[in-house]
Amino acid sequence: MSELICRSAEVGHQRIYERASVNRSTEYIEISAPVRADQAAELSALCLTIYPQHYQHLWYDNGVWYQEHTYNTDQLRKEIAEADVQFYYACVDGKPVGYMKMKLNSDLANEPGGLQVERLYFLNEFTGLGLGTLLMNYAHATALRYGRNYTWLHVMDSNVNAIAFYEKHGYKSVGETHLTYSQMKPHYRRMLQMKRAITDELGTINHQCV
Numbered sequence: 606m607s608e609l610i611c612r613s614a615e616v617g618h619q620r621i622y623e624r625a626s627v628n629r630s631t632e633y634i635e636i637s638a639p640v641r642a643d644q645a646a647e648l649s650a651l652c653l654t655i656y657p658q659h660y661q662h663l664w665y666d667n668g669v670w671y672q673e674h675t676y677n678t679d680q681l682r683k684e685i686a687e688a689d690v691q692f693y694y695a696c697v698d699g700k701p702v703g704y705m706k707m708k709l710n711s712d713l714a715n716e717p718g719g720l721q722v723e724r725l726y727f728l729n730e731f732t733g734l735g736l737g738t739l740l741m742n743y744a745h746a747t748a749l750r751y752g753r754n755y756t757w758l759h760v761m762d763s764n765v766n767a768i769a770f771y772e773k774h775g776y777k778s779v780g781e782t783h784l785t786y787s788q789m790k791p792h793y794r795r796m797l798q799m800k801r802a803i804t805d806e807l808g809t810i811n812h813q814c815v
Contacts, residue, residue, distance in 0.1 A: 718754030
């Protein structure tokens with residue numbers, strides 16, 4: 606099994622890791638600095654490439670309406686400009702291949718102190734490289750740095766692989782909600798709310814990349 610090895614100390618918001626594999630050339634995996642408003646068009650292009658790879662089957666129109674409303678450049682520019690929102694690229698050899706959106710002050714009902722991981726997506730061909738773990742750990746470290754009490758997210762109850770991944774990273778189901786998009790097939794609308802309590806594990810978070 607290949608492994609992620611810490612290659613350098615943190616530089617700004619970046620943490621860089623080296624992935625060594627017998628069957629692949631060495632790859633450098635990193636989290637970008639926060640995505641800027643002037644990068645909204647680039648982010649939009651990435652989102653519009655990733656989303657149909659994973660989710661077009663959820664929709665009667667293959668997700669065309671949702672993508673046009675959610676991932677257009679103007680909408681993403683507005684979201685990037687929000688004070689409590691941060692986007693980060695996951696990069697392989699300097700190329701953005703995925704992204705994470707966090708809301709730094711987003712709470713579950715009657716439970717203050719939350720940080721929400723609202724989106725966590727990757728191009729199909731770059732799954733299995735440890736990028737998900739890298740970004741989840743970064744979200745946890747960010748919550749710790751900002752004094753939040755927990756991180757949380759939504760996941761479709763039909764996405765068993767994602768649920769298993771989040772459970773592996775300490776998340777537990779604490780509730781559910783239902784999407785109301787008329788364009789979405791009804792049996793995909795149920796969402797689980799999953800939560801992970803914040804503990805002081807920053808040293809582990811920085812270096813345990815598996």
